[in-house]
Amino acid sequence: MKKHNFYAGPSILTPYTIQKTADAVINFADTGLSLLEVSHRSKEFQAVIDEAAALTKELLNVPEGYHVLFLGGGASLQFCMLPFNLLKKKAAYINTGTWATNAIKEAKLFGEVEVVASSEDTKFNYIPKDFVIPADADYFHYTSNNTIYGTETRKDYDSPIPMICDMSSDIFSREFDVSKYDAIYAGAQKNLAPSGVTIVIIKEDALGHVDRPIPTMLDYRTHIKKGSMFNTPPVLPIYSALMTLRYYKEQGGVKEMERRDLEKAAMLYDEIDRNKLFRGTVAEEDRSIMNVCFVMNPEYAELEKDFFDFATSKGMVGIKGHRSVGGFRASLYNALPKESVQALIDCMKEFEAKH
Numbered sequence: 632m633k634k635h636n637f638y639a640g641p642s643i644l645t646p647y648t649i650q651k652t653a654d655a656v657i658n659f660a661d662t663g664l665s666l667l668e669v670s671h672r673s674k675e676f677q678a679v680i681d682e683a684a685a686l687t688k689e690l691l692n693v694p695e696g697y698h699v700l701f702l703g704g705g706a707s708l709q710f711c712m713l714p715f716n717l718l719k720k721k722a723a724y725i726n727t728g729t730w731a732t733n734a735i736k737e738a739k740l741f742g743e744v745e746v747v748a749s750s751e752d753t754k755f756n757y758i759p760k761d762f763v764i765p766a767d768a769d770y771f772h773y774t775s776n777n778t779i780y781g782t783e784t785r786k787d788y789d790s791p792i793p794m795i796c797d798m799s800s801d802i803f804s805r806e807f808d809v810s811k812y813d814a815i816y817a818g819a820q821k822n823l824a825p826s827g828v829t830i831v832i833i834k835e836d837a838l839g840h841v842d843r844p845i846p847t848m849l850d851y852r853t854h855i856k857k858g859s860m861f862n863t864p865p866v867l868p869i870y871s872a873l874m875t876l877r878y879y880k881e882q883g884g885v886k887e888m889e890r891r892d893l894e895k896a897a898m899l900y901d902e903i904d905r906n907k908l909f910r911g912t913v914a915e916e917d918r919s920i921m922n923v924c925f926v927m928n929p930e931y932a933e934l935e936k937d938f939f940d941f942a943t944s945k946g947m948v949g950i951k952g953h954r955s956v957g958g959f960r961a962s963l964y965n966a967l968p969k970e971s972v973q974a975l976i977d978c979m980k981e982f983e984a985k986h
């Protein structure tokens with residue numbers, strides 16, 4: 632039976648990415664060696680990381696003065712690495728979910744953190760709108776897509792101070808203005824590659840302004856100087872990332888990804904709103920186009936497990952909601968085909984007809 636992969640992360644990759652990665656695991660760039668056993672210093676791998684950085688710059692319109700890095704440690708390492716390098720006295724954060732909460736916790740180790748707004752009081756089911764970004768903070772940090780709660784900010788904020796954004800789960804799903812940011816980071820395992828690599832886009836001028844000593848591995852300047860090869864980088868995820876980037880480019884770039892993502896999300900939200908059994912969990916204007924969270928309507932609450940089993944029997948995988956929200960979450964990342972969204976919608980309709 633065909634499986635429809637709605638996992639939140641690690642998550643679906645394009646068939647192109649998986650096939651090309653599999654090919655390279657057998658024979659990488661005609662070296663007669665596996666990608667798993669070649670030196671990261673080989674000219675063949677150097678070409679991979681160079682092209683991956685160049686394509687990231689091209690697809691995201693990264694201006695001069697910025698560096699694209701491929702680092703280990705996950706997005707979670709960036710929660711501390713960014714304030715380590717950029718927080719002098721005070722930083723402003725908006726708390727929109729679990730990942731933002733984790734980022735705030737780490738930043739507090741390096742200075743004062745002003746949480747300018749939070750939606751924690753209502754279990755993060757909306758994005759706060761009425762807040763002021765303090766002009767005297769070193770930077771403003773936000774999470775563009777809240778993977779667990781299914782809310783998203785799809786517009787760059789206007790900020791009087793440098794911005795930093797955790798785009799782990801929606802990078803490459805919309806065009807955005809890199810020049811508005813000092814740093815952007817994204818764990819690869821949501822919309823790009825297998826887990827193990829994090830893309831960091833950082834502005835050169837943002838660095839070198841803090842007084843504290845920074846351990847070599849946690850200093851962005853180390854990785855800039857060494858082209859993400861100060862130490863052994865995650866070779867395989869970087870290779871897969873390059874394959875996905877090539878695919879994005881060939882398909883029409885980020886603009887086309889966004890068009891498809893908007894269409895897929897609209898299809899599923901329309902069904903959630905129409906179907907008497909289900910309802911969405913977040914404010915309509917803040918709905919994520921990447922992670923669609925929904926629950927049974929209260930009068931059908933007892934059907935939750937039945938629907939899960941029914942959908943599973945039809946090939947749906949990974950639709951269980953995060954343990955902190957319950958219900959269901961369907962992640963509709965770039966690699967997910969429209970047919971899979973339609974298959975889930977068909978399940979919802981069929982299940983409704985039975986009850």
Ligand SMILES: *Cc1c(COP(=O)(O)O)cnc(C)c1O
Pocket residue numbers: 640704705706707708730774776777778797798799800818819821
């Ligand atoms: C998954 C996720 C993270 C954590 O990523 P790791 O690579 O596991 O550290 C951070 N932020 C967001 C928005 C995420 O979706």
